[in-house]
Amino acid sequence: MPLSTLLVIDDDSALLYAVQKSLQSPTLKVNLANSASIGIRSFKEHRPDVVLLDLRLSEASGLDVLRDIRAIDEQVPVIMFTAYSTAATTIEASKSGAFDYLLKPVDLQKLKETVERALSEGKLSTKESSDLSAVTFVPGADVTIVGSSIPMQEIYKKIGRFASSTGNVLILGESGTGKELVAHAIHHHSPRRNNQFVAINCAALSETLLESELFGHERGAFTGAEKRRIGKFEFAHGGTLFLDEVADMSTATQAKVLRLLQEQSFERLGGNETIRTDVRIVAATNKNLHALMQRGLFREDLYYRLNVFCINLPALKEREGDIPDLVNYFVSCFQKEFGKERVFISPEVYSILCDYQWPGNMRELQSVVKHALAHAVGSVIAKEHLPQALIHTSLNRPRRETGTPALLSINDLLRSTLAKGEGDLYDKAIRLLDQQIIPAVLEHTGGNLQQACDILGISRNTLKSKIREGSISIEHFVLSRIDKDHQSLKAH
Numbered sequence: 001m002p003l004s005t006l007l008v009i010d011d012d013s014a015l016l017y018a019v020q021k022s023l024q025s026p027t028l029k030v031n032l033a034n035s036a037s038i039g040i041r042s043f044k045e046h047r048p049d050v051v052l053l054d055l056r057l058s059e060a061s062g063l064d065v066l067r068d069i070r071a072i073d074e075q076v077p078v079i080m081f082t083a084y085s086t087a088a089t090t091i092e093a094s095k096s097g098a099f100d101y102l103l104k105p106v107d108l109q110k111l112k113e114t115v116e117r118a119l120s121e122g123k124l125s126t127k128e129s130s131d132l133s134a135v136t137f138v139p140g141a142d143v144t145i146v147g148s149s150i151p152m153q154e155i156y157k158k159i160g161r162f163a164s165s166t167g168n169v170l171i172l173g174e175s176g177t178g179k180e181l182v183a184h185a186i187h188h189h190s191p192r193r194n195n196q197f198v199a200i201n202c203a204a205l206s207e208t209l210l211e212s213e214l215f216g217h218e219r220g221a222f223t224g225a226e227k228r229r230i231g232k233f234e235f236a237h238g239g240t241l242f243l244d245e246v247a248d249m250s251t252a253t254q255a256k257v258l259r260l261l262q263e264q265s266f267e268r269l270g271g272n273e274t275i276r277t278d279v280r281i282v283a284a285t286n287k288n289l290h291a292l293m294q295r296g297l298f299r300e301d302l303y304y305r306l307n308v309f310c311i312n313l314p315a316l317k318e319r320e321g322d323i324p325d326l327v328n329y330f331v332s333c334f335q336k337e338f339g340k341e342r343v344f345i346s347p348e349v350y351s352i353l354c355d356y357q358w359p360g361n362m363r364e365l366q367s368v369v370k371h372a373l374a375h376a377v378g379s380v381i382a383k384e385h386l387p388q389a390l391i392h393t394s395l396n397r398p399r400r401e402t403g404t405p406a407l408l409s410i411n412d413l414l415r416s417t418l419a420k421g422e423g424d425l426y427d428k429a430i431r432l433l434d435q436q437i438i439p440a441v442l443e444h445t446g447g448n449l450q451q452a453c454d455i456l457g458i459s460r461n462t463l464k465s466k467i468r469e470g471s472i473s474i475e476h477f478v479l480s481r482i483d484k485d486h487q488s489l490k491a492h
Helices: 013-023 036-046 062-072 087-095 108-124 127-131 150-163 179-188 207-215 251-263 289-294 300-306 320-334 347-355 361-375 388-396 410-420 425-444 449-456 460-468
Strands: 004-009 028-033 050-054 078-082 100-103 169-172 197-201 240-244 265-267 274-276 280-285 309-312
Touching (some): 004 013, 013 028, 013 108, 028 036, 050 108, 062 078, 078 108, 087 150, 100 108, 100 150, 150 179, 179 240, 251 265, 251 300, 289 300, 320 347, 347 361, 449 460
Parallel strands (some): 004 028, 004 050, 078 100, 169 309, 240 280
Antiparallel strands (some): 265 274
């Protein structure tokens, strides 16, 4: 008898067959359900050890099914997969209690590994571990996070898991990677969302002014203090306080912040009244806190108070696949400012931007987009509208090797795979065809996704999934100039 059971809920019969054939073994039984209602009924009857659930089912949302499953069993691992990935859906899936979130087309080896991990962790799970993420997600319209690359998918999962907790969060990352945006997202998806989100830059103020901003002061506390001032800790009561550049606090201010975090109380400068507060701290820095602690410049006890949860943001050069989406998003944000109703971006521009290293991260990309919009006389952004320094850097940088076997034929692949006794021949052949056919068709259509889909005979979502999954070199990825789906990913 099988030791474990996997329930797969998806309305794609071909996928159900492929998953069952790939994963079923003497130690794992795979049950199939081609609809939400059948899936829920099967779950109630068989109580599987792991569930594999599609986000979009014909009769219901996968997130609704996930919530139904959670009402029955709070701890069973549920792996979600979809061809329609956005920041909002990934965060929502994580907050609703999803174990992991995979993109279609499904990589069967990765799926096997994820199911094995879910089975292993499911046996060790406790109610405490599931409570962190088993909270219904309420989407909002005022937090925009752009990007669907694998590094950003992991960030969205962490936001979903951490947001509903009361623990402090430490966000690490280079300057310009979007630390404040992530802090906003944590607050927005937390139970504190209806209270204040207050941000303060610790590097922008002197020690005295920073303490006054944080704790407030009484009249006459120092020269120029003509009246009482309410500090940020007091003002943010019940909400979230974002301490940006927290590493730039003086050690004296660090000590006072530590005392507040320990006791949840403080006194205004020049006062003796004890004020209690309930504030969640989200702190951020681009500096190496461990190095600062070794030099005695950052308190170790404060570090551990702040670092209950940690999010390490990737640099933009590590998110190459997100650059086209980010470019389109910034264009949509600023095109009206430059008097442009419509904007078209040449394929060459996308190629240059994707190949650049972006030392200034998102701030630099935003600046480049504004520069291009300002220099483009008409509605088309071409290579000559980009900053010359960027073009020069890109042209003189060695091209990256993609490792794509572009000249390998199907016969060569067949002979090689059979000679080595390897498996997954069909999947390898499909990927090889994708790597050769799709770039050529995209170049032929000038980046028009709909025309490419008509030629290939596949849907737009399938084409986008193949690109996102990494089968297609980003250097061949030319976005459709009329493709509105790529302009932005909003949490709404």
